[in-house]
Amino acid sequence: MIADTIIFIFLIIGLLFNALGVLGLLRFPDVYTRLHASTKATTFGSIFLCLGVVVFAISQYLGTSDSQYLMVITHTIIAVFALAITNAAGSHAIARAAHRSGQKPDPVVVDKLTEAGL
C-alpha cells in the first residue's frame, strides 16, 4: 500500500518534468536553449520514472521473494546510466554540429566560440 503511494508520487514527478521538457522545446527561441529543455528535463523525469519501476520491483520482491524481480531492478539501473550518458553525449554532438553549420545562438549576450573562430 505504501509502495503504491511512493510509486504514484515518483510517476507524477517524472511525468511533470517530461511534460516541462516538451513545453520548453516549444517555448524556447533557438536550438541551444531547446537542447537545455530536452536534455535536462527529460533526463530527470526519466530517472524518476525508473525509480518508480525500481520501487515496484523491490515491493514485489519483498512480497513474493521471486528472484526474477532482481533482474528488473538491475536492468532499470543500467538503463538510467545509459540514458544519462547518451543524453549528455548526444546533446553535445547536436550543439557542436549546429554551431559548425552556422546556426548561431539567436538571443545572445556573448559568444566566445565565434570570437575564438574554431
Added chain:
Amino acid sequence: MIPFIVTAFVAFLFYLVLVVGSGSVLFWSWEEIIAGVIIGLVTGVIARKIFCRSENYRMLHPVRLISILIYICGPFLVELTKANLDVAYRVITGNVRPGIIRLHSGMKSDLALTMLAHSITLTPGTLSVDVDGKNHDLFIHVIHLDEGVEKKEAFEAGEIFSYMNIPAWIRRIAE
C-alpha cells in the same frame, strides 16, 4: 595479456549483472555462469584493443571506482536536482539570457575532460558546445547569465557550479 584479462573480467561481471536472479548459486544458475565465462573470453579476444586503448590502468583502482559511485549519488545528484528546478522555472517564465562562455577546465587527461563536459551538460543550466584542443578549454552555452558577467574573458571550472566542488571531485576520480 593484461588488456585481455581486464576486458574479459569486466564483460563477465557485466553479464552477471544482466542475468542476476536466474538461479540458486547466490543469485545465478550454473548455466548462466558458464555462459558468462564463455562470453567474457570471446569479448576479451575481440575487444581488448578497444577497451584498453590507453594502456593505463589507473581507473582499476578500487578507491577510484567507489568514488565514482559516491560522486554520482552525492554531489552530482544535488547539482542535477538544482539544475532541473532552475530549467523548469525558466521554461514556465521564459526568462532567459543565453550566451556562450569560455571555461578554463584545468583538466589534463581526456577522461577527466569528458567527465567534466558530461557533468556540465547534465547540470546547472549549462551545455558544453565545443572544446579547444590546444589548452583543454571548454565552450559552454549558459541559459541565463547575470548582468555584467559576460564581460569576463574566461571562467574557472568551479564558478559555474553552485553548491558542490565538482571539478575537485573529477580530479580526484580521473587524474
